[in-house]
Amino acid sequence: MPMTISEKILAAHAQADQLVPGQLIEARLDFVFGNDITAPIAIDVFHKAGGKKVFDPQRVALIPDHFVPNKDIQSAQQAKILRDFAREHELPWYWEVGRMGIEHVLLPEQGLVLPGDLIIGADSHTCTYGALGAFATGVGSTDLGAAMVTGRAWFKVPESIKIIYKGQLRPHVGGKDLILYAIGQLGVDGARYKALEITGETIANLPMDDRFTISNMAIEAGAKVGIIPPDELTENYVKTRAKRPYHFYQADSDAEYQAVYEWDVSRMEPQVAKPHLPENTVPVTELADVAIDQVVIGSCTNGRIGDIRVAAQILKGKKVSPEIRCIIIPGSQEVYQTALKEGLFDIFTEAEAAISTPTCGPCLGGYMGILADGEVAVSTTNRNFLGRMGHINSEVYLASPAVAAASAITGHITHPAEVAGE
Amino acid sequence: MELKGYSFLFGDDIDTDAIIPARYLNTSDPAELAEHVMEDADPDFANRFQAGDFIVAGKNFGCGSSREHAPIAIKAAGLSGVVAESFARIFYRNAFNMGLPIFESSEAVADIESGDELKIDMDSGQIHNLTKGRSYHTLPTPPFMKELINAGGLVPFVRKKVENGGYA
Numbered sequence: 255m256p257m258t259i260s261e262k263i264l265a266a267h268a269q270a271d272q273l274v275p276g277q278l279i280e281a282r283l284d285f286v287f288g289n290d291i292t293a294p295i296a297i298d299v300f301h302k303a304g305g306k307k308v309f310d311p312q313r314v315a316l317i318p319d320h321f322v323p324n325k326d327i328q329s330a331q332q333a334k335i336l337r338d339f340a341r342e343h344e345l346p347w348y349w350e351v352g353r354m355g356i357e358h359v360l361l362p363e364q365g366l367v368l369p370g371d372l373i374i375g376a377d378s379h380t381c382t383y384g385a386l387g388a389f390a391t392g393v394g395s396t397d398l399g400a401a402m403v404t405g406r407a408w409f410k411v412p413e414s415i416k417i418i419y420k421g422q423l424r425p426h427v428g429g430k431d432l433i434l435y436a437i438g439q440l441g442v443d444g445a446r447y448k449a450l451e452i453t454g455e456t457i458a459n460l461p462m463d464d465r466f467t468i469s470n471m472a473i474e475a476g477a478k479v480g481i482i483p484p485d486e487l488t489e490n491y492v493k494t495r496a497k498r499p500y501h502f503y504q505a506d507s508d509a510e511y512q513a514v515y516e517w518d519v520s521r522m523e524p525q526v527a528k529p530h531l532p533e534n535t536v537p538v539t540e541l542a543d544v545a546i547d548q549v550v551i552g553s554c555t556n557g558r559i560g561d562i563r564v565a566a567q568i569l570k571g572k573k574v575s576p577e578i579r580c581i582i583i584p585g586s587q588e589v590y591q592t593a594l595k596e597g598l599f600d601i602f603t604e605a606e607a608a609i610s611t612p613t614c615g616p617c618l619g620g621y622m623g624i625l626a627d628g629e630v631a632v633s634t635t636n637r638n639f640l641g642r643m644g645h646i647n648s649e650v651y652l653a654s655p656a657v658a659a660a661s662a663i664t665g666h667i668t669h670p671a672e673v674a675g676e
Numbered sequence: 677m678e679l680k681g682y683s684f685l686f687g688d689d690i691d692t693d694a695i696i697p698a699r700y701l702n703t704s705d706p707a708e709l710a711e712h713v714m715e716d717a718d719p720d721f722a723n724r725f726q727a728g729d730f731i732v733a734g735k736n737f738g739c740g741s742s743r744e745h746a747p748i749a750i751k752a753a754g755l756s757g758v759v760a761e762s763f764a765r766i767f768y769r770n771a772f773n774m775g776l777p778i779f780e781s782s783e784a785v786a787d788i789e790s791g792d793e794l795k796i797d798m799d800s801g802q803i804h805n806l807t808k809g810r811s812y813h814t815l816p817t818p819p820f821m822k823e824l825i826n827a828g829g830l831v832p833f834v835r836k837k838v839e840n841g842g843y844a
C-alpha cells in the first residue's frame with residue numbers, strides 16, 4: 255500500500271511495514287526536549303517514573319528560552335531545575351545565556367534534529383522540524399518525562415492533508431505569507447489531528463528559513479506536524495550541521511490524503527492575521543489604516559538570519575517612527591553573531607530599533623515588550639490570541655518581518671513596497 | 677481484555693469543565709475528584725452509575741482545558757471507559773497516559789441507547805451491545821496500550837519497566 259511521508263517515518267520507527275491512519279503505535283524516538291516551562295514538570299515525572307538516567311544523553315535537550323535571561327525569581331528557579339538536571343545527567347545539549355537560542359531555531363541549527371527523525375518536544379511548536387522532512391510533534395510534560403526514560407512514545411497515526419503551492423512569489427512575499435494564507439483557508443482547527451504535507455514548485459524554490467516558518471505554524475491550523483519533502487536545499491542545510499546520520503523520506507505518488515489543496519500564489523499580497531486568531535488573515539493592503547504602538551521581529555517563527563536580513567533591508571537608511579518601539583530579537587546566538595558580523599546591528603541601531611539577546615520574551619507575553627491596555631503590535635510571532643502579548647485589551651497583528659519592519663517605519667500597518675519606494 | 681457495564685449517554689462537545697468542574701481542582705486526590713465526575717453535565721450522574729459502566733458521548737469529548745484531572749476523575753470513579761464519536765486531541769493523549777480506556781466509534785454511538793449493556797473486547801476491537809444483540813467496530817487496542825492501561829497509566833507503566841530492568 256502506498257504511504258505518505260508521515261506514515262513512512264512512523265512505520266520506520268515502529269518497525270512496521272505498513273500503517274493506516276487511526277492506528278496506535280509505540281515508536282522509537284530520535285530526539286526529545288523541553289524548555290524552562292515544560293521541562294521542570296517533565297523532570298518531576300522522570301523521577302516519579304523511577305528514571306535513573308536518560309535513555310541516551312545525546313538525544314535529550316533542555317533549553318531555557320522562554321524566561322531566560324531569568325525574568326524574575328520564579329523563572330530563575332525554573333531555569334535552575336534544568337541546569338541542575340543537565341549537570342547531574344551530564345547532558346551535552348544544554349545551553350546557558352550567551353550560547354542559547356529559542357529551541358526551534360537552535361536545534362536545527364545545531365544539527366540535532368534531522369530529516370527522517372521522529373521527534374517529540376514539550377512545546378507546541380515542535381512541528382517546526384517538519385521543514386527538514388522530520389515527523390516532529392508537541393506533547394505534554396508527562397509524555398516528555400516518560401520518553402526521557404524510555405526513548406519511546408505512543409502515537410495515533412494521523413491522516414494527511416496535502417497542500418500544493420503553485421506560482422512564483424511576488425517581491426516581499428515569503429514563507430510567513432504562505433502559511434498565514436493556509437491558516438486563513440483551513441481555519442485554526444482545519445487540520446486538527448492531521449499531518450500536513452506541504453509541497454509544490456513555490457516551496458521547492460523557497461529558502462530553508464522560510465520553510466521553517468511554514469512548518470512552525472502548522473499547529474496554528476491544528477496540525478500535528480507540517481512536513482516539507484526534503485530536497486537539495488534540505489541536504490545543503492543539514493550536511494554540514496548533522497550530528498548523526500539522517501534519512502530522506504518521500505511520499506509515494508499514489509499515497510492517500512484526506513484532502514488536497516492546490517493554491518496559485520503568484521498574485522498573493524503579503525498576508526496579515528488580525529486579532530485574535532491566526533486564521534483572521536487578510537492581504538496587508540486591507541489594513542493600511544491600522545495604527546500601531548510596537549513592532550516585534552523575532553521568535554521561533556521569524557527569528558532566523560533570513561528574517562533578520564529582510565528586516566535590515568527594509569530598515570536600512572530609515573528610522574523607526576518616533577511613536578513606535580521596534581524590538582528585534584535574533585532567535586539564537588548564531589543568528590545574533592551572523593547579524594552582527596554582517597553589519598545588520600548598525601542598520602538597526604541607526605534606525606533606532608532595540609536589539610535583544612535571544613529569548614521567547616514578548617512572544618508569549620513573558621517579558622521584554624509587554625503591551626499595555628489598548629496597545630497594538632505588529633509581530634512576526636505565531637499567536638495573536640486575546641492577551642497573548644500583554645494586557646487583555648491589547649491587540650496583535652501577525653505578519654512577516656518585511657511587513658513588520660515597514661510598519662515600524664510608518665507607524666501603521668504597511669506594505670513593504672511602500673517604504674522601499676517601489 | 678474485556679470490559680463490561682451499562683451505558684450512560686452524553687452529547688457532543690462535553691468539555692473538561694463538565695467532566696470535572698474547575699471548582700474542585702484544588703485537590704488532585706482521585707477519590708475526591710471521582711465524587712464530582714460529570715457533575716456539570718449531569719448533576720445526578722455520580723449517584724446513578726455503578727462500577728464498570730460506560731460513558732457514551734458524541735463528538736469532541738474532552739475538549740477545552742487540557743487538565744489531566746478529567747480522565748483521572750472518570751477512572752477513579754470506577755467507570756470502565758468512554759465510547760465517543762471522537763475525542764479532543766489532548767484528552768485523547770491524557771486518557772491513555774492516565775490509564776483510562778477510550779474507544780472511538782461513530783457506529784456504536786449512533787446505535788447505543790441509555791442503559792444498554794455493553795461488552796468491549798479490546799483485543800478484537802468489537803463493541804458488543806448485549807441488550808440489542810448487535811456489535812460495532814472500534815480499533816483494537818494494541819498490546820503495549822493494554823499494558824499501559826493495566827499498569828494504571830504511563831508513569832506507573834514506565835516505573836514498572838524500570839523496576840524490572842527494562843529501561844536500565
Ligand code: SF4
Pocket residue numbers: 320356357358377379553554555613614617618635636
Ligand atoms: S518563540 Fe514563542 S511560540 Fe516560539 S517557543 Fe518561544 S514562546 Fe513558544
